[in-house]
Amino acid sequence: MNSKAMLLATCASICVQSATAAEPAKVEFLNSGKMAATLPFSEAVKVGDTLYLSGQIGAKPGETGLVPGGMKAEAAQVLANVRAVLETHGYSIKDVVKCTVMLADMSKWGEFNEVYKSVFKPPYPARSAFGANGLALGAQVELECIAVKH
Numbered sequence: 724m725n726s727k728a729m730l731l732a733t734c735a736s737i738c739v740q741s742a743t744a745a746e747p748a749k750v751e752f753l754n755s756g757k758m759a760a761t762l763p764f765s766e767a768v769k770v771g772d773t774l775y776l777s778g779q780i781g782a783k784p785g786e787t788g789l790v791p792g793g794m795k796a797e798a799a800q801v802l803a804n805v806r807a808v809l810e811t812h813g814y815s816i817k818d819v820v821k822c823t824v825m826l827a828d829m830s831k832w833g834e835f836n837e838v839y840k841s842v843f844k845p846p847y848p849a850r851s852a853f854g855a856n857g858l859a860l861g862a863q864v865e866l867e868c869i870a871v872k873h
Contacts, residue, residue, distance in 0.1 A: 749771065753765055780801060781798070820870065825855040
């Protein structure tokens, strides 16, 4: 192949790759019906290989009451809910790249972290945490996550 043909082939390849990359990612609104089917939000939204989870609180799937037992019990249920949503849609806890933690009382941050570290292992996802006044159903903690297939 001469240099002109090679250059044209390279340019054509780049154009095809650019056109493919420019196509909009498919967006899927996901609801398994197992979590909270009657609430006005999707349990997750998938865009390409990225899964955005709605915030989870310490209620058992399909129920609107919080589990008894305080922060550690709620945190354990929150993380179980996150795992359930991930697995329902073909992801795992190892696919999580970002978490946002909302705490009704920032003094409970250490308690939450104890439970969090029992589920997430190094290297940990990126994470933000902030205090919130008035989480849904009087929850002590809410957690939302972003997962990417890798």
